[in-house]
Amino acid sequence: MPETVAKPGYDRARLSPGIVHIGCGNFHRAHQAVYLDDLFALDEGHDWALLGAGVREGDARMRETLLEQDGLYSVIELAPGAHSARVIGAMTGFVEVAPGNAALIAAMRDPAIRIVSLTVTEGGYYIDPKTNTFSPDHPDIQRDAANPDTPDTAFGAIVAALRARRAGGHVPFTVMCCDNVPHNGHVTRDAVVGLARLSDPELAAWIEAEVAFPNSMVDRITPATGPREREMAARFDIEDAAPVTCEPFRQWVMEDTFPAGRPALEKVGVTFTPHVDKFETMKIRILNGGHAIIAYPGGLRDIHFVHEAMADPLIRAFLDKILTDEVLPIVPPVPGQDLTDYKQLIIERFSNPEVADTVRRLCLDGSNRQPKFIIPSIRDRIAQGASYDGLILLSALWCRYCFGTTESGHKTEPNDPNWDRLTAQAALAKARPAAWLEMKEIYGDLGDNAELVAVFTDALNAVWKDGSEAAIARYLAG
Known part of the structure; x- marks a missing residue:
């Protein structure tokens, strides 16, 4: 890398995953992953590295691309009249993406994973627009309810992993939504509990009582990556199949509800408040x-x-x-x-x-x-x-x-x-x-x-x- 490109300011060999993140698109890689990269550079929280994951075909393509680059990729900040580039090293691996999500469930069962975070788009929470509440009748949800051990949705995989952790006597992970959805923690809880209730009401009650779903507000304008963005990376002499461009501004506001612990993100600009x-x-x-x-x-x-x-x-x-x-x-x-x-x-x-x-x-x-x-x-x-x-x-x-x-x-x-x-x-x-x-x-x-x-x-x-x-x-x- 040329000197104009910032590299990870820490030893990546010392990182260990504490977060499984489902949906490693551009926004996540320009937002949550950047905050963690900043934290690791302070020599803090090295046991909170990211393990990438996904449940869709696009996630499998992203996995292949990022694994070829050892989980590294570039983020190019586009200030008016000035571009700056950095390489992000917060991801230590990427779970296999396959029907039934066995590898994802196994990763989330690991007690070392204390947070499961998501960016699955605004429309990915199975909300009935007529009632603005979780829709148990959606075909995807019905399929997972009938096959709880081999689910296809992110929420089905989360339910299966929580079931296994409960059976193994392990504390549940916190489920942290990072999507641009009003009351996103409540919406995510409704999806997870609502799906669990269809196949295992007792488990659903346990999730409702024991699992934390903090609300958050996330913000950073992050365009899709195309030829223009790849050319920008090339101008910095970066050979990157998955560069991300974004505005300099970023914001993350969260409820401080993490019973299993969390990284000290307040040290890198995240606001923790009850007024999300x-x-x-x-x-x-x-x-x-x-x-x-x-x-x-x-x-x-x-x-x-x-x-x-x-x-x-x-x-x-x-x-x-x-x-x-x-x-x-x-x-x-x-x-x-x-x-x-x-x-x-x-x-x-x-x-x-x-x-x-x-x-x-x-x-x-x-x-x-x-x-x-x-x-x-x-x-x-x-x-x-x-x-x-x-x-x-x-x-x-x-x-x-x-x-x-x-x-x-x-x-x-x-x-x-x-x-x-x-x-x-x-x-x-x-x-x-x-x-x-x-x-x-x-x-x-x-x-x-x-x-x-x-x-x-x-x-x-x-x-x-x-x-x-x-x-x-x-x-x-x-």
Whole structure:
């Protein structure tokens, strides 16, 4: 490695795994693994190294790639006008990925493993969107319930490992969700306990009583890796098949609930607090909601990069007005945080041209993200008797995006697990806008609100008749 690349500042031979992490995608490798790398460099916590794991085909490919590199990979931080690279050495191995997850269960049975952490995406928790609770009827869950010793899901493997640890008289590991999901610890507990209850109610009761599921808030913008990112690594003379690029900013806020112990992550910038919910609401409503606000008008206008959307005065003003007028007033106070300053930080982060995050990535999976990031804000505005014109216009822009063509006539490739359902509903909504709000799995009972339906109808008709730019300009003009 050239001197311009930072190497692990510790002896990797002294590391031993204390954490099994399921889902070693870009976000995990630019976030949790980096914090641990920083901690190890302080000559602390060497028995908390990572053992990579996964349950899907993509995880098997990542395993093969990382094992060829001894678990090493590069993280390139993209500050405006300045890039820096470092090699991360926090991973000591990667469990075999195979149907039935025998190797993963065996790894989690090991008493040396005291934390099992996850990044399995927002949509990976088997939540019924109609009830916003765990769905025991999902085919994956039913399959694991019928075959508890050879599960295919991450949650089935966790249940099997906890069963084995209980039988062996070993303390349970802590299950630490690192996904961008509201109340992520509670959601993960519901999935694990709910699945266990289907095959072993006594075990489920033990998990509910004995296993810790701390809530956390995680944040770092981390684009997907493609040719551009690999070329960046090559510019640093790094030969890396799995480089990660990310913004310089990162944040991790957690409840301090780890009965089996934890690494001293507070020494490297992690915030431990009982008020995770307040940080979480701030981030989800302002940052993740903000992503959606710029994504769909950008997507409709064939804008490729997020920073290009932010350079458009109309889209930037749209983001600022919705956040200022409709979102910030309903976000509860956060200890030590000024919400206006946080909003400005988000705008600056979105505008960073070096990150080159794509509008299409922000548009991805709206059927899972809108009910978490946008619709709760609409509900809160209704509850307060306050206007929600901008948020509803955003919903109309999402509907128009899901029609499947941009405003220039280009086809929009499928960009949601429920794309066929969304495009069909968007086609109905072109003639009858209320049809979009009838998707109860997304909007719940909001489609029964006559006033909201009228506001949405007006917004969607304006988008179809005059285009997104004119509809946004009308909103900005009041």
